[in-house]
Structures are given as structure tokens and as C-alpha cells.
Amino acid sequence: MIRTRGLTKNFTVSRAHTVHAVRGIDLDIAAGELVAVLGPNGAGKTTTMRMLTTLIRPTAGSAHVAGLDVTARPAEVRRRIGYVGQGNGAGHNQRARDEIVTQGVIYGLDRRAARQRAADLVDALDLTEFAAHKVSDLSGGQRRRLDVALGLVHAPRLLFLDEPSTGLDPHNRANLWEHILRLRAQYDMTIALTTHYLDEADTMADRVVIVDHGQVIADDTATALKRDLAGDRVEVRTPQDGLLGAASQVAALLERIPGARDVVVDGHRVTARVADSATAVPELVRAAAGLGVLVASATGITPTLDDVFLNLTGRTLRETHSDGADTSPADAAPATTHAPTDRDALVAGKDAR
Numbered sequence: 001m002i003r004t005r006g007l008t009k010n011f012t013v014s015r016a017h018t019v020h021a022v023r024g025i026d027l028d029i030a031a032g033e034l035v036a037v038l039g040p041n042g043a044g045k046t047t048t049m050r051m052l053t054t055l056i057r058p059t060a061g062s063a064h065v066a067g068l069d070v071t072a073r074p075a076e077v078r079r080r081i082g083y084v085g086q087g088n089g090a091g092h093n094q095r096a097r098d099e100i101v102t103q104g105v106i107y108g109l110d111r112r113a114a115r116q117r118a119a120d121l122v123d124a125l126d127l128t129e130f131a132a133h134k135v136s137d138l139s140g141g142q143r144r145r146l147d148v149a150l151g152l153v154h155a156p157r158l159l160f161l162d163e164p165s166t167g168l169d170p171h172n173r174a175n176l177w178e179h180i181l182r183l184r185a186q187y188d189m190t191i192a193l194t195t196h197y198l199d200e201a202d203t204m205a206d207r208v209v210i211v212d213h214g215q216v217i218a219d220d221t222a223t224a225l226k227r228d229l230a231g232d233r234v235e236v237r238t239p240q241d242g243l244l245g246a247a248s249q250v251a252a253l254l255e256r257i258p259g260a261r262d263v264v265v266d267g268h269r270v271t272a273r274v275a276d277s278a279t280a281v282p283e284l285v286r287a288a289a290g291l292g293v294l295v296a297s298a299t300g301i302t303p304t305l306d307d308v309f310l311n312l313t314g315r316t317l318r319e320t321h322s323d324g325a326d327t328s329p330a331d332a333a334p335a336t337t338h339a340p341t342d343r344d345a346l347v348a349g350k351d352a353r
């Protein structure tokens with residue numbers, strides 16, 4: 001469905017300054033896949049997505065989307081894809097249902113077909129109660145669902161979602177995802193999305209592509225990335241009032257567990273990487289009990305995609321992101337303002353810049 005080779009985008013900011021936003025990305029997304037593109041702010045995710053959706057022209061390299069070259073046949077690419085950009089692309093004065101009908105007409109449906117399609121999407125996205133409301137009166141979650149409806153009005157088989165749930169509270173995020181996954185199954189869609197939410201990428205995506213400084217630094221299933229590039233850990237604590245020597249004894253026991261490595265003693269705390277924390281923790285506890293070594297707690301820690309990023313780059317994604325786990329919706333990254341322009345450009349078939 002998507003194939004890029006050496007995809008590159010430079011922005012010339014001034015005569016002396018060029019931003020190398022995307023530096024030679026090779027990406028393959030098969031029909032039916034749901035792929036999440038993950039990376040810190042400024043990694044080049046949106047720029048990549050905007051090239052794939054024909055909103056901007058690549059500086060170099062190639063991209064084929066839905067079987068077509070984005071540079072040579074942008075108008076045909078646009079007809080085959082749906083795009084839900086960051087921020088709310090819907091106009092504020094229209095009623096929600098009318099907005100979808102208008103979008104359908106712009107995409108070439110006759111008014112009757114557009115009305116039917118709007119009715120189907122209103123139903124599919126649980127917007128019936130709000131369909132006659134003005135867009136400006138909708139909540140953030142309802143607007144986002146309307147955005148998805150607008151992106152699907154021409155029944156594309158390939159949908160691009162740029163940070164679909166940023167700014168939504170956990171309930172609305174879960175609700176939006178429920179709808180996206182149902183629509184994906186119903187329309188047999190391929191989905192490429194960018195997200196700041198690690199848990200979303202982890203649980204929803206068939207494959208996770210990690211981008212940093214404009215390059216793909218990892219590309220695999222979340223399970224494989226976590227297994228191969230992070231791995232389980234264990235953290236063992238010896239009693240605070242006990243002898244520090246106990247921690248060294250625990251460390252020696254951990255060293256003996258097959259696959260254990262990077263054993264570190266820090267006061268009463270001992271950590272190690274292990275192949276499988278579910279078996280390593282009881283093994284350690286049994287061995288410690290056998291030798292009379294007191295253990296206050298022993299915890300198995302399964303890795304997150306943040307651990308994968310940390311291992312690959314030495315940095316954590318959480319430092320640079322508003323992630324759902326640490327941030328209130330109000331603090332979440334604000335939506336950018338380019339989305340309405342993007343949607344306008346897509347439906348109007350404006351040339352990419």
C-alpha cells in the first residue's frame with residue numbers, strides 16, 4: 001500500500017539554514033496493516049505523512065501510495081486516501097452532518113449519495129445525537145470523530161491519521177480507538193498513523209516504526225522491538241535495615257540466572273536485565289530463601305516502547321512528549337494550525353509545495 005525509498009525532505013529556511021526534516025526513509029506498509037510511526041517532537045513524522053498524502057513534495061527519493069507515485073500522480077493518490085490531520089479541520093459554523101455532506105460533494109458524490117454516506121458515517125462514529133449540532137458546539141472527542149468521518153467520506157482504503165487522539169482524555173481516546181478499529185474492520189482499511197502515545201502504538205498497531213532525526217531507527221512489531229531492543233528487567237530490594245552485603249549476595253544470585261546481564265548494585269537495590277522476568281523473579285526468590293538471604297521485594301519489569309527508544313538513542317520519549325500517563329489533557333501538545341489548510345489543499349487538489 002505504501003512504499004518509500006530514500007524519501008527525503010529539506011526545508012530551506014534561509015540562505016544559510018536548511019532543515020533536514022526527513023533523511024532517506026525506506027518504509028513498506030502492506031495492505032490491511034495498521035502501522036504506528038513513533039518518535040520525539042521534530043523527528044519528521046508529520047513531514048513524512050505530508051509527503052505521503054501529497055501535501056508537500058519530497059526533495060529526493062520516491063514514494064508510492066496506493067500503487068501510485070505521489071509526485072507524478074498526486075490527484076489520483078488523493079482520491080484513494082483519507083487524511084485526518086492534526087487539529088480540527090472541520091469548519092465551525094456548519095452543522096456536523098452538513099459538514100460531512102459538503103465534504104462528500106467536494107469529493108464528487110452527488111448530493112443524495114453524499115447524504116447517504118454522511119448518514120452511514122454519523123451512525124458508525126456514534127454522532128447521531130450531535131449530527132444537527134454546530135461543529136463549534138461539539139466536544140473535543142466528538143470533533144475528532146467528525147474529523148475521522150470527514151477523512152472517510154470517499155471510502156478510502158488507506159487512511160492516514162496524524163496524532164488522532166492528542167489532547168483527548170483517556171475515555172475519549174479509548175472511544176475514538178474503538179471507532180477507528182471497527183471502521184478498519186468494516187472497510188478493510190490500511191492505516192498509517194503518528195502518535196505521541198506509546199501505549200497506543202504498543203497495543204493498537206501491527207507494526208511500530210520508530211523515527212528519530214528524520215530516519216527510521218527501528219521497524220518491527222511492538223513485541224519484537226521490546227524483546228530484541230529492550231528486554232525484561234528485575235529489581236530486587238534487600239531490607240533497608242539489613243546489611244549492605246545482602247545486596248551483593250542477591251547480585252551474585254542474579255548473575256547465576258541464565259540470560260541475566262547488566263547486574264547493578266545500588267545500595268539496597270539490585271537491578272538486572274533478564275530474558276524472562278516471569279521466571280527469573282521466582283527463581284531468584286527461591287535461591288535467596290535457600291541461602292537465607294533476606295529479600296524485601298522482587299519485581300519483574302516488562303519493557304515499554306520508551307525503553308526501546310532509550311536503548312536506541314540514550315534519550316527517553318517521555319522527556320520530549322506529553323504522554324498520556326504523565327500528562328493531563330489540558331497539558332497535552334496543542335494541535336497545530338496547519339490541518340485546515342491541509343484538508344483544504346487535499347480536497348481542492350492544490351499542488352504540493
Ligand SMILES: Nc1ncnc2c1ncn2[C@@H]1O[C@H](COP(=O)(O)OP(=O)(O)OP(=O)(O)O)[C@@H](O)[C@H]1O
Pocket residue numbers: 011013019020021039040041042043044045046047048
Ligand atoms: N514548513 C517547514 N519549514 C521549516 N521547517 C519545518 C517545516 N515543517 C517542519 N519543519 C521542521 O522539520 C522537522 C520535522 O518536523 P515534523 O513536524 O515533521 O516533526 P514531527 O516528528 O511530526 O514532530 P511533532 O511530534 O512535534 O509533530 C522539525 O525540525 C521542524 O521544525
